Amino acid sequence: MKKITMTRRIVQVFCLILLVYGGYIFKEWKQSPETEQSLFPALKAPAGSISITKLEKGSILWPSGATPVIENYPPSLVCRFNPKGGMFKACILHFFSENLTWQTQLKYLLPYITLFILLCFLLGRMWCGWVCPIGTTGDFLTFLRRKMNIPVKRFPHNFRINLSFTGYGLMAIALTISTIIGMPNFARYQCYWFLPYCQICPARLICPLFGLIRPNWKDFSTSITTTFTLLAWIVLGLFIAAFYFGRRVWCHMCPVGLINSWFNKGAGVELHKKPIKCIKCGYCADACPMGLTKMYEMDKDGIYNQNSCIMCLRCVEVCPRKGCLSVKFFGKGIRIKDFFRRKNAE
Amino acid sequence: MQNKFLDRYGRAVLKGFTSTRSIKSNANSELLEYSSRSKNSLMKKFYQDIEDFETGKFLYPEKPVVGYFCSLVPEELILACNLHPVRLCCEENLWTQAGEEIIPGDVCPVVKSICGKFYNQMYDRFDLVVVPGSCDPKTKLAELLSPLKEVYFLDPGRDCDYLKNADIWGEKYTKFFDFLKERFHCSSGRKHLLSACKKTNARTEIFRKIYQFRTRNPEAINSFDYYIMIYASFFMDIEIWNNLAENVYREALETREICKNPKILLAGTPVIFPNFKIIDVIEQAGLSLAADIQCTTFGRFYNPVEIDEDTESGIIRALSLKDIAGSICPCLLNLEKLVNLIVDAVSQHNLDGVIYYNLRLCQVFDIQTAVIRQALKEKDIPFISIKTDLGNQDTGQLKTRLEAFREMIESRRN
Numbered sequence: 001m002k003k004i005t006m007t008r009r010i011v012q013v014f015c016l017i018l019l020v021y022g023g024y025i026f027k028e029w030k031q032s033p034e035t036e037q038s039l040f041p042a043l044k045a046p047a048g049s050i051s052i053t054k055l056e057k058g059s060i061l062w063p064s065g066a067t068p069v070i071e072n073y074p075p076s077l078v079c080r081f082n083p084k085g086g087m088f089k090a091c092i093l094h095f096f097s098e099n100l101t102w103q104t105q106l107k108y109l110l111p112y113i114t115l116f117i118l119l120c121f122l123l124g125r126m127w128c129g130w131v132c133p134i135g136t137t138g139d140f141l142t143f144l145r146r147k148m149n150i151p152v153k154r155f156p157h158n159f160r161i162n163l164s165f166t167g168y169g170l171m172a173i174a175l176t177i178s179t180i181i182g183m184p185n186f187a188r189y190q191c192y193w194f195l196p197y198c199q200i201c202p203a204r205l206i207c208p209l210f211g212l213i214r215p216n217w218k219d220f221s222t223s224i225t226t227t228f229t230l231l232a233w234i235v236l237g238l239f240i241a242a243f244y245f246g247r248r249v250w251c252h253m254c255p256v257g258l259i260n261s262w263f264n265k266g267a268g269v270e271l272h273k274k275p276i277k278c279i280k281c282g283y284c285a286d287a288c289p290m291g292l293t294k295m296y297e298m299d300k301d302g303i304y305n306q307n308s309c310i311m312c313l314r315c316v317e318v319c320p321r322k323g324c325l326s327v328k329f330f331g332k333g334i335r336i337k338d339f340f341r342r343k344n345a346e
Numbered sequence: 347m348q349n350k351f352l353d354r355y356g357r358a359v360l361k362g363f364t365s366t367r368s369i370k371s372n373a374n375s376e377l378l379e380y381s382s383r384s385k386n387s388l389m390k391k392f393y394q395d396i397e398d399f400e401t402g403k404f405l406y407p408e409k410p411v412v413g414y415f416c417s418l419v420p421e422e423l424i425l426a427c428n429l430h431p432v433r434l435c436c437e438e439n440l441w442t443q444a445g446e447e448i449i450p451g452d453v454c455p456v457v458k459s460i461c462g463k464f465y466n467q468m469y470d471r472f473d474l475v476v477v478p479g480s481c482d483p484k485t486k487l488a489e490l491l492s493p494l495k496e497v498y499f500l501d502p503g504r505d506c507d508y509l510k511n512a513d514i515w516g517e518k519y520t521k522f523f524d525f526l527k528e529r530f531h532c533s534s535g536r537k538h539l540l541s542a543c544k545k546t547n548a549r550t551e552i553f554r555k556i557y558q559f560r561t562r563n564p565e566a567i568n569s570f571d572y573y574i575m576i577y578a579s580f581f582m583d584i585e586i587w588n589n590l591a592e593n594v595y596r597e598a599l600e601t602r603e604i605c606k607n608p609k610i611l612l613a614g615t616p617v618i619f620p621n622f623k624i625i626d627v628i629e630q631a632g633l634s635l636a637a638d639i640q641c642t643t644f645g646r647f648y649n650p651v652e653i654d655e656d657t658e659s660g661i662i663r664a665l666s667l668k669d670i671a672g673s674i675c676p677c678l679l680n681l682e683k684l685v686n687l688i689v690d691a692v693s694q695h696n697l698d699g700v701i702y703y704n705l706r707l708c709q710v711f712d713i714q715t716a717v718i719r720q721a722l723k724e725k726d727i728p729f730i731s732i733k734t735d736l737g738n739q740d741t742g743q744l745k746t747r748l749e750a751f752r753e754m755i756e757s758r759r760n
Contacts, residue, residue, distance in 0.1 A: 149536055151659040276686050279649075281672035282508025286663065287654040293509060318652040320672070 004317040008129070012136040019078045019133050020210045023069040023085030043071075043109075049102050049182075049190065052080065073112055075120050075260050076132040079203040083211020091203075091256045092116055093171065097195050100178040117263070124267025125260045128251055129310035133210075134203050138243030138250060142289075145244050153245040160252050160291055164308070167253035170197060174255070192224045197255065199228040202239040247289035251310055261307040269311055270328045275299040277324035284315035284325060295325065374400070376620045380570040385601065388594045389571050392578045396619060399581050406430055406471060407583060410530055413469060413495075414476040415460070415484060417646040417673060418502050420519055420665045424476075425542035425584070426534045427526045433580040434469065435642070436460050437621035437705075439736040449490070454483040454707050455736050461487070464494055474529065476500055476522075481677040481710060498525060502670045506678040515666035516659060523662060539661045543651040545584045552591045553647035557637070559598065561695040564636040565605050566598040569625045576643050577619040608755045609636035611691055613684070613718075614703035614731075615711050616642040621736055624703050624744075631748035633701075637691050639684070645674040676710040684714070685721045692727050698755045699728035701748075706735040728755050 045051035068086045073095040080090040089095075099109055119127070128135055145152075174197035180186050181193045198204055208215040217232075219225040242250040251257050273295060285296035290308050295315050298304055319325040374397060381393040398404040412424050413434040424431040436459045444462030463469060472495060477488035479501030488499045500522055505511055527534055556575075560567055567575075575594065579587050610633050617624060617640065628635050638644060649672045653664050674684055688700055700722060704711050715731045722729040730751045734740055 146656050146660075149657045151657050152655050276690050279672055279674075279683050279687060280506070280508065280680070281649060282512060282667050283649075283652050283672075285508055286512065286667055287652065296508060314654070318654065320649045320652070 022087035120263035126311035129312035163252035608698035
């Protein structure tokens with residue numbers, strides 16, 4: 001295995017452990033009285049609204065996790081439904097859904113949003129490729145498939161583009177429902193429609209498993225919960241299939257990833273291409289887990305950060321020509337490739 | 347009654363031809379001459395092996411031997427089936443004359459000499475010959491050789507655009523692999539492919555070192571030694587070659603000679619032993635061959651196999667990308683790629699000029715000349731194109747032209 005991929009795997013596993021179990025380590029620190037005042041105070045549900053911790057036991061959303069150590073929303077799919085040692089609060093979509101329902105004032109949200117945007121601009125979608133615990137889980141499924149010698153399924157370009165529209169559609173529906181149930185007239189629906197995307201998100205079913213906690217995987221009490229249960233199963237099936245047969249096909253429609261992707265083009269991590277060095281061998285396009293081909297097609301000097309790129313840097317790694325593809329951080333070469341390359345190889 | 351024109355399966359019989367001339371190769375004397383110029387003591391083994399190969403004494407490993415032409419045939423697939431791959435490209439004038447009896451006329455001399463060698467029973471040890479459909483003469487060669495040997499025709503197509511063709515290449519290579527497995531009764535799979543790729547990647551690594559080293563210091567491993575090493579890799583066992591080449595490189599590292607001659611890049615038709623006329627002339631004219639872009643050297647060795655999907659079909663796909671998409675064969679669509687490569691190599695390694703070598707009657711190389719000349723003129727890089735055949739008649743004239751080229755480069759320097 002090459003060095004960049006190896007580093008990436010180590011970072012992924014480290015982040016998975018940190019985000020999922022990190023809370024156990026930092027709990028002591030949190031409980032000491034001096035640090036009780038955290039940087040951002042927790043957002044509280046207003047009186048009369050449903051909060052996830054107030055839900056009745058047995059509800060489909062019943063959390064298996066306790067209060068998180070750090071009340072924040074990093075740009076990766078850290079989940080509300082992690083085991084008890086979850087490090088961060090939740091993902092950004094959870095944040096928007098929850099606060100739209102609670103109708104929190106903007107001034108309370110601003111610090112969270114500012115930090116989120118800052119993190120996004122710093123690393124772009126590198127959060128998806130290097131940090132996201134669900135992405136790591138999916139990569140493990142891909143690894144299993146490879147070991148079982150099952151060929152990868154390569155999806156056509158249009159299909160992948162349409163997947164992102166599906167993701168935007170789901171996001172729009174989820175946010176609309178969250179806004180509607182926040183209105184006083186519709187408040188009685190909150191117990192069913194609270195956090196609508198979370199109810200079908202595969203992370204809700206997968207993340208509790210890390211703490212060996214049984215996720216609340218079925219609820220047939222009412223017609224609405226039955227629908228959500230079935231939808232969640234279908235989405236989980238699609239998730240597993242997408243990661244198992246394709247590579248990172250799922251990431252085309254993950255709403256959190258889509259929000260990150262808006263910042264990808266101006267992100268601090270930049271992918272450069274020098275076409276004069278390119279021999280059009282297609283290695284970069286073939287290795288891209290998202291199935292992107294722009295790096296291969298372009299024949300002008302420049303930065304080619306694409307919205308769908310998860311910055312796994314696999315293209316930079318496999319490129320056989322030194323200096324053709326390179327990674328830069330705010331215009332400064334980090335020369336990852338030279339740093340890691342086998343000595344004297346080129 | 348059996349029709350005498352048909353065989354027992356009802357197919358038309360291709361009888362082939364018999365050559366009447368007895369050929370005695372003068373490779374030995376040439377080898378002696380080249381090895382006397384070698385500065386590297388470890389090169390002897392390569393020269394010895396080539397002498398054995400040319401005289402038919404070479405000891406192949408105890409396994410079936412598969413001959414192939416071109417860089418478009420995936421060596422790794424042959425290796426994975428536990429076979430011994432031998433690249434049979436040949437540019438010897440004597441064998442060309444022998445081949446003349448079979449295919450007279452204005453035909454590619456490489457194909458003529460291959461035919462000459464085959465019809466003089468030089469390659470009796472071979473169990474299978476793989477011919478790619480890279481250019482027109484090679485395509486017809488498959489038919490000319492079929493009366494003598496079992497021939498597998500592998501046609502990768504002429505378009506090396508990844509997006510359009512990657513699936514097709516994968517299919518074609520998979521069919522070839524399946525054929526090999528069935529023909530030689532082996533059940534090779536993912537593991538064998540991985541180990542074969544590991545071997546060729548090790549070779550790529552060593553080649554890159556040598557290539558990179560020669561761009562800085564072309565005299566430490568002179569161009570004869572370099573091309574002899576390349577030719578030895580055609581038939582030697584890959585691991586033995588890796589070891590020897592690594593040792594030669596280590597020894598060369600210790601020499602500290604500074605090259606004062608203008609450094610040039612050689613592009614165009616591959617230089618294959620014993621047709622070293624062009625290198626000889628370049629050396630006599632006071633130029634140093636520091637880099638090259640040819641299908642036997644750069645095109646074959648420079649790209650490693652990058653295995654992303656380590657499933658069987660994934661590895662085969664990676665091989666097809668390395669061999670076809672990354673190919674610099676002029677028969678495929680890649681002129682822009684080639685011009686970029688040349689310009690980049692010249693600027694990266696501070697080379698002084700480009701020689702475009704063109705074997706007479708190879709039209710695809712000839713057609714490219716004008717475009718490359720124009721592109722390099724725009725970039726202000728000295729360029730000369732040389733068109734010659736396998737004979738030795740025009741050596742003097744070539745030398746004069748290259749001397750003039752050197753003087754032109756030197757006048758530009760001052």
